[in-house]
Amino acid sequence: xxxxxxxxxxxxxxxxxxxxxxxxxxxxxxxxxxxxxxxxxxxxxxxxxxxxxxxxxxxxxxxxxxxxxxxxxxxxxxxxxxxxxxxxxxxxxxxxxxxxxxxxxxxxxxxxxxxx
Amino acid sequence: xxxxxxxxxxxxxxxxxxxxxxxxxxxxxxxxxxxxxxxxxxxxxxxxxxxxxxxxxxxxxxxxxxxxxxxxxxxxxxxxxxxxxxxxxxxxxxxxxxxxxxxxxxxxxxxxxxxx
Amino acid sequence: xxxxxxxxxxxxxxxxxxxxxxxxxxxxxxxxxxxxxxxxxxxxxxxxxxxxxxxxxxxxxxxxxxxxxxxxxxxxxxxxxxxxxxxxxxxxxxxxxxxxxxxxxxxxxxxxxxxx
Amino acid sequence: xxxxxxxxxxxxxxxxxxxxxxxxxxxxxxxxxxxxxxxxxxxxxxxxxxxxxxxxxxxxxxxxxxxxxxxxxxxxxxxxxxxxxxxxxxxxxxxxxxxxxxxxxxxxxxxxxxxx
Numbered sequence: 001x002x003x004x005x006x007x008x009x010x011x012x013x014x015x016x017x018x019x020x021x022x023x024x025x026x027x028x029x030x031x032x033x034x035x036x037x038x039x040x041x042x043x044x045x046x047x048x049x050x051x052x053x054x055x056x057x058x059x060x061x062x063x064x065x066x067x068x069x070x071x072x073x074x075x076x077x078x079x080x081x082x083x084x085x086x087x088x089x090x091x092x093x094x095x096x097x098x099x100x101x102x103x104x105x106x107x108x109x110x111x112x113x114x115x116x
Numbered sequence: 117x118x119x120x121x122x123x124x125x126x127x128x129x130x131x132x133x134x135x136x137x138x139x140x141x142x143x144x145x146x147x148x149x150x151x152x153x154x155x156x157x158x159x160x161x162x163x164x165x166x167x168x169x170x171x172x173x174x175x176x177x178x179x180x181x182x183x184x185x186x187x188x189x190x191x192x193x194x195x196x197x198x199x200x201x202x203x204x205x206x207x208x209x210x211x212x213x214x215x216x217x218x219x220x221x222x223x224x225x226x227x228x229x230x231x232x
Numbered sequence: 233x234x235x236x237x238x239x240x241x242x243x244x245x246x247x248x249x250x251x252x253x254x255x256x257x258x259x260x261x262x263x264x265x266x267x268x269x270x271x272x273x274x275x276x277x278x279x280x281x282x283x284x285x286x287x288x289x290x291x292x293x294x295x296x297x298x299x300x301x302x303x304x305x306x307x308x309x310x311x312x313x314x315x316x317x318x319x320x321x322x323x324x325x326x327x328x329x330x331x332x333x334x335x336x337x338x339x340x341x342x343x344x345x346x347x348x
Numbered sequence: 349x350x351x352x353x354x355x356x357x358x359x360x361x362x363x364x365x366x367x368x369x370x371x372x373x374x375x376x377x378x379x380x381x382x383x384x385x386x387x388x389x390x391x392x393x394x395x396x397x398x399x400x401x402x403x404x405x406x407x408x409x410x411x412x413x414x415x416x417x418x419x420x421x422x423x424x425x426x427x428x429x430x431x432x433x434x435x436x437x438x439x440x441x442x443x444x445x446x447x448x449x450x451x452x453x454x455x456x457x458x459x460x461x462x463x464x
Contacts, residue, residue, distance in 0.1 A: 019250075086422055099162070106144040121294060
């Protein structure tokens with residue numbers, strides 16, 4: 001199958017076998033890799049939103065693994081949530097933000113209703 | 117085991133068997149449930165950060181399932197990332213934010229170094 | 233919301249901040265906890281299927297965290313997939329197995345079709 | 349980064365916006381795609397173990413999305429767990445099975461100890 005689907009994703013990477021309890025250095029290393037990837041990304045408390053053509057999203061996460069291994073982590077485990085859709089075009093870089101916006105619009109109507 | 121561990125979590129809920137392509141209504145319904153839970157939470161592009169005593173975090177996600185079922189979804193599937201630690205106390209409500217802050221501090225040093 | 237939904241789940245637990253590259257001891261400790269839980273469970277290559285009333289499933293995973301902390305892991309992170317449904321009753325203990333069976337029945341028809 | 353890390357993975361795909369409560373047809377379609385991928389895979393109650401070079405694992409899951417879209421699902425969401433390690437070589441196809449075996453060996457010693 002040739003076509004590269006547009007992927008809206010989120011991932012949480014964990015280094016294994018490092019004596020350090022903190023994973024902040026490894027997460028920072030991932031952010032540096034993502035900055036070079038050219039993809040839209042945004043860190044949150046338990047992972048990082050990431051989106052773009054599937055192959056590039058996958059490659060960016062792969063490169064995070066490689067970079068974290070290079071810092072000394074013998075093993076790396078990641079949880080990825082990844083979604084695709086064919087019902088409509090997602091303007092590049094607007095997949096994750098668009099989802100938040102639509103939910104906020106619905107909740108804003110609750111507040112309007114409550115004020116009347 | 118009696119002690120209820122403090123849990124720093126993130127979850128992404130998906131309704132199944134609804135004809136609608138959008139899941140924004142269901143996600144909004146979850147935000148309403150979380151608002152009533154008393155727990156600290158914050159929505160992002162592919163899920164919602166949530167934290168508190170494990171039992172309450174689990175109950176809040178359970179109640180999201182129940183609420184989304186009540187809107188008509190016959191089936192609901194959720195991905196939960198959940199973490200606990202015993203090396204130090206997490207000030208209630210500061211688990212997810214604290215993680216972001218520590219990574220941002222590391223990255224800020226990159227920028228300082230680059231400016232010299 | 234009072235009713236405890238029946239949950240069909242799967243989880244993958246990772247200890248953080250242990251110097252060991254292998255996580256087999258920690259996963260084994262979880263299996264011991266699950267054996268005592270009374271719930272139906274089954275380990276596979278990247279996690280463990282688990283099912284039962286939501287509260288008990290959540291408690292069992294909580295107790296795995298507590299047990300792994302007790303072995304010395306300062307931090308534990310778990311990925312949980314959890315599903316509920318209200319369209320039909322799931323006979324206790326048959327949720328995960330039932331799903332595999334239905335897929336295998338569909339694939340068995342492919343083979344029959346190919347033989348003709 | 350050129351090297352393609354060997355990935356031991358597990359994924360759970362969910363179609364969104366299909367009126368059907370059952371996802372068995374879509375999961376079966378994925379199994380057909382995986383059978384053609386040449387990769388080692390094994391379905392369980394809440395996902396499918398899959399392993400091979402990272403790029404091929406990612407491509408196989410991408411192709412599952414494309415195939416499930418082709419069956420009519422406008423939207424598809426997948427949860428992927430993926431791990432890599434550089435401390436030792438994983439014999440191709442033995443990553444997920446090897447992990448189960450090591451845990452079972454540990455638990456087998458419990459039983460021996462109990463019999464004495």
